[in-house]
Amino acid sequence: MTKKKTAKKRETKKLCEEVLCAGFGGQGIMFMGKLLAQAGLIAGCHVTWMPSYGAEVRGGTAYSMTKISKKDIASPIISRPDILIAMNKPSLDKYFQKLKEGGVLISNKTLVGDVPKRKEVSLVNIPMTEIAAGLGDTRCANMVAVGALVKRSKALSLKNVVSALKYAFRAKEELFLLNKKALEKGYKIR
Secondary structure, eight states: OOHHHHHHHHHHHTSEEEEEEEEETTSSHHHHHHHHHHHHHHTTOEEEEEEEEOSSTTTSEEEEEEEEESSOOSOOOOSSOSEEEEOSHHHHHHHGGGSOTTOEEEEEHHHHOSOOOOTTSEEEEEOHHHHHHHHTOGGGHHHHHHHHHHHHOSSOOHHHHHHHHHHHTTTOHHHHHHHHHHHHHHHHOO
């Protein structure tokens, strides 16, 4: 196989990116998934978004599954995500072992603490809640997570996510600016 064919083969492997966002209700888990789906649409991709709420909406467990693909998507279900955002310890405990080999874990160190090591995954454990508090509102911790995700995503650009964020907060300029700052903070984290 020539170098050109090998590069083309590698490129086609990443036609779809699967993201699982998980945490407590009230942490913006559904908003993260919808925002990623909207950014995927802006990028011209096919997307699916599937939310799941616990029995109690605020404070209960919640997760959302978002697929972003260059091709048609047969099912919105994600059993082994490429990227996992774990906003709290119960979510990390529940989904960490489901993360694909070669996947990325983005976790909220403020609520998760230290993360167990897995050689075959990349770990990004950052104090999202503390960073958001430094910006003036802990509720934008989810945007710190999305920024960190975009930095590592092969399907989304920061420009498309900012456009989706602007659309989501089109009537609330102050909220848009705060969340954009949080997104950019997360994006700058290595």
